[in-house]
Amino acid sequence: MAFQITDELVSQVEQFIGQQNDKELVKLFEEYHFADLAEFLDQLDTKQATYLIKLLDSETTSDAIMELDEDVRERLLDNLSPEEIAEELDEMKTDDAADVVAELDEGIQQEVIDNIDDEKHAEEILELLTYEDDSAGGLMAKELVQVMEDWTVAGCVREMRDQAKNVTRVHSIYVTDKEGKLIGRLSLKDLLTATERTQISEIYIDKVDSVTVNTDGDEVARIMQKYDLEALPVVDHNGILLGRVTIDDIVDYIKDEAEKDYQLAAGITQEVEADDSIFQLTKARLPWLVLGLFGGLASVFILEDFGELMDDPQVKRLFFFTPLIAAMAGNVGVQSSAIIVQGLANDIVKGSLLSRLIKEVGLSLINGLALGALVIIFGFIMNYDIAFSLTIALSMLTVIIIAALIGTFVPIILDKRGIDPAIATGPFITTSNDIFGIFLFFYISKLILQF
Amino acid sequence: MAFQITDELVSQVEQFIGQQNDKELVKLFEEYHFADLAEFLDQLDTKQATYLIKLLDSETTSDAIMELDEDVRERLLDNLSPEEIAEELDEMKTDDAADVVAELDEGIQQEVIDNIDDEKHAEEILELLTYEDDSAGGLMAKELVQVMEDWTVAGCVREMRDQAKNVTRVHSIYVTDKEGKLIGRLSLKDLLTATERTQISEIYIDKVDSVTVNTDGDEVARIMQKYDLEALPVVDHNGILLGRVTIDDIVDYIKDEAEKDYQLAAGITQEVEADDSIFQLTKARLPWLVLGLFGGLASVFILEDFGELMDDPQVKRLFFFTPLIAAMAGNVGVQSSAIIVQGLANDIVKGSLLSRLIKEVGLSLINGLALGALVIIFGFIMNYDIAFSLTIALSMLTVIIIAALIGTFVPIILDKRGIDPAIATGPFITTSNDIFGIFLFFYISKLILQF
Incomplete structure (x- = not known):
């Protein structure tokens, strides 16, 4: 299990490719798992990787191609003829093949599909292309094992030998009626332990979870995770069995979604990786920085307004506390929004808006009072006027409460309006909370200190 | 699939429980999936939930208990006798049962285990308790189907019927030698398509991925995800088959880890949910806010230092820009750290530190120049002195570069020292970047504007 790509190995392979030493290359990669081959291809330049793809058996390379990053895959396929x-598509599962076709230039898509040997395979890929990307239809594969209720176990096993050739993992055997309507499932275990002449109708389980073809991907992931499913059949609106989603795709889906949310919270819009180009990284990062800049410029206006009163030494000192207030507003807002966004994703935000409001205010009061006490101790050490320390503590408390409320309710409102609440985490929340926080801070201080 | 808990349903169940109408309750929950029952239990108070647990068949309730949040489960089990x-444990898979036992008060653990009917089950649970939580041993279950290489297919099927009773999903059949050493695997598909008298040794696949019992959970998740495995056998250091990890546990593991990282990035230390108590939420959030407070107080010192020069109108105006600078430093730092932390987790941070340094500086230069241009336009509109605008733009550019470098290299250094780099995202990075940013901003401005 300890597969490691070493520099020596890479340079040896590069040397073999340079010498066109096909025999050694085939021997070297013979035993490779496709996922390891993919990692290897990622280390080579496009020309070398293309050489290997053309040389090696497409049974292995097709799976490896699927494991590559989208941009690496695109560069590679650009070097291959239709x-x-x-x-390669011939060897792929239908769902993978459809994903690859969707990534190709529209100009060559048809030509590529026309070149697929297996006509049924080609048709199925075309069918999958008609579904939305993030729907059950977009996630499912056509490969599955399907039997009829009026077959016997012996007939079923015969038929399965044939069908199973195309199915990497069988999971469940789906039972349909003559029209193809999904009516139940059969576990391999039950099939194995039944006599040959038993009718399928006697042993199949008539309860089977399924989703319709346009069910949202998030919902598919939620169902499979909640019910610990390893495969989930997909039906059309008449209940006709169309395909199935398998857990390996859902694992990738869950991980991608988590990474997207994480990046969004950090102010990174596009899906990027540490090794992407500077241009891609800039495209993902700059927009949020511009938002932060505009927020900062907005606070310049607020501060200029109060700047005229700076002759008052207490007002002057307030300015020293603006970064503190902005940081507290930002941090509290990010915390609140993160908890609510995760709660919304996991469907655990229950109860009325009022009870949530009370909870957030209560929580902020506790945090704010604790932090306020620290500020007063700080003021004591620094020999500040007690009224001044109290002003800072009290306005900070207010800022914390408001920041928590903004952090909580902006995502809830977005979610209710059907907008992904995750965009309200990170820079969006910190920027708006900075502005609100600084404004409130000076305004409340003005009320208390009467300047 | 559209299971929904309605308020009416909850109040009806509460009524049935109040009337001790067991017949209706059993009828109502007969058809429930354990995951739905768990959702339901979560809606009831502990007493009502306990009533249901005691009433319903432990085959369903045991699985439902596993689906509950840890704190809800603990409260429930407190109401049950050993x-x-x-x-309940009798009906659970060994890995689930071991997790539950580990959560119990130490005082009753032994008594509970002594009360388990199936002695082998009890022994296996005790064995699992000896492994580290986040290791392959802690994640694995003892349930699996194991056959010997010298059996025939017929003998194998006979034996499997017996073993499979305890195994929810068979996935792979593991082949061992007489000592119990794992030597290969057999797919159900192959077993199904072989004749009865075939020897297992003729049809098994002698390549099988496995991990040793103390392999880290992250590594187990990575392997299963990379190689699209649905079950991964676990062996001791002599290669003896001990158990297997299944993908449903890994899905939960991946999701938990992603949520932990996300929360850490938002400055939330403990694993909490929106519906946890105010006390739990405070414990998770307050420490990071205190860190932010200390950071803010540190910048008070920096600003007081420059505050003495505030009679100069340009210095005064610089103060209006501190929130902007702090925000940019924080945002850039969070972006850089998020990308590097994800890269480290996915093992894609390649190349030398120098090349990463060059890349981050290049990226920051592009972003900083773009943002600086906007500041100069802003200054033009506001009629600022051009030297002043240039000072702001130039010091912001420097701050952005430094913030990106801190955001990139702090996680890398932590990672090299074996500390989880995820703690360097969020409040830690924003706080330290705030301080550095503000200091740099005033210092560079001082150099340029010569005050």
Whole structure:
């Protein structure tokens, strides 16, 4: 299990490719798992990687191609002819093949599909292309094992030998009626322990979870995770069995979604990785920084307004506390929004808005009072006027409460309006809370200190 | 699939429980999936939930208990006698049962285990308790189907019927030698398509991925995800088959880890949910806010230092820009750290530190120049002195570069020292970047504007 790509190995392979030493290359990669091959391809330049793809058996390379990052895959496929791409697609599961076709230039999509040997495979890929990306239809594969209720176990096993050739993992056997309507499932275990002449109708389980083809991907992931499913059949609106979603795709989906949310919270819009180009990284990061800049410029206006009163030494000192207030407003807002966004995603935000409001205010009061006490101790050490220390503590408390409320309710409102609440985490919340926080801070201080 | 808990349903169940109408309750929950029952239990108070647990068949309730949040489960089990808990454990998979036992008060653990009917089950649970929580041993279950290489297919099927009773999903059949050493695997598909008298040794696949019992959970998740495995056998250091990890546990593991990282980035230390108590939420949030407070107080010192020069109108105006600078430093730092932390987790931070340094500086230069241009336009509109605008733009550019470097290299250094780099995202980075940013901003401005 301890597969490691070493520099020596890479340079040896590069040397073999340079010498066109196909025999050694085939021998070297013979035993490779496709996921390891993918990691290897990622280390080579496009030309070398293409050489390997063309050389090695497409049974292995097709799976490896699927494991590559989208941009690496695109560069690779650009070097292959439509015939060569079709050869890879022939070996792929239908859902993977459809994903690859969707990534190709529209100009060559048809030509590639026309070159696929297996006509049924090609048709199925075309069918999958008609579904939305993040729907059950977009996630499912056509490969599955399907039997009829009026078959016997012996007939079923015969038929399965044939069908199973195309199915990597069988999971469940789906039972349909003559029209193809999904009516139940059969576990391999039950099939194995039944006599040959038993009718399927006697042993199948008539309860089977399924989703319709346009069910949202998030919902598919939620169902499979909640019910610990490893495969979930997909039906059309008449209940006809169309395909199935398998857990390996859902694992990738869950991880991608988590990474997207994480990046969004950090102010990174596009899906990028540490090794992407500077241009891609800038495109993902700059927009949020511009938002932060505008927020900062907005606070310049607020501060200029109060700047005229700076002759008052207490007002002057307030300015020293603006970064503190902005930081507290930002941090509290991010905390509140993160908890609510996760709660919304996991469907655990229950109870009325009022009870949530009371909770957030209560929580902020506790945090604010604790932090306020620290500020007063700080003021004591620094020999500040007690009225001044109290002003800072009290306005900070207010800022914390407001920041928590903004952090909580902006995502809830967005969610109710059907907008992904995750965009309200990170820079969006910190920027707006900075502005509100600084404004409130000076305004409350003005009320208390009467300047 | 559209299971929904309605208020009416909850109040009806509460009424049935009040009337001790067991017949209606059993009828109502007969058809429930354990995951739905868990959702339901979560809606009831502890007393009502306990009533249901005692009433319903432990085959369903045991699985439902596993789906509950840890704190809800603890409250529930507190109301059950050791005998009743043992009855639930009897129905659980060994890994789940071991998790539950580990959560119990130490005082009753032994009594609970002594009450488990199936002695082998009890022994296996005790064995699992000896492994580290987040290791392959802590994640694995003892349930699996194991056959010997010298058996025939017929003998294998006979034996499997017996073993499979305890195994919810078979996935793979593991082949061992006489000592119990794992030597390969057999797919159900192959077993199904072989003749009865075939020897297992003729049809098994002698390549099988496995991990040793003390492999880290992250590594187990990475392997299962990379190689699209649905079950991964676990062996001791002599290669003896001990158990297997299944993908449903890994899905939960991946999701938990992602949520932990997300919360850490938002400055939330403990694992909490929106519906946790105010006390729990405070414990998770307050420490990071205190860190932010100390950071803010540190910047008070920096600003007081420059405050003496405030009679100069340009210095005064610089103060209006501190929130802007702090926000940019914080945002850039969070972006850089998020990308690097994800890269480290996914093992894609390649190349030398120098090349990463060059990349971050290049990226920051592009972002900083773009943002600086906007500041100069702003200054033009506001009729600022051009030297002043340039000072702001230039010091912001420097702050952005430094913030990006801190955001990038602090996680890398932590990672090299074996500390989870995720703690360097969020409040830690924003706080330290606030301080550095503000200091740099005034210092550079002082150099340029010569005050």
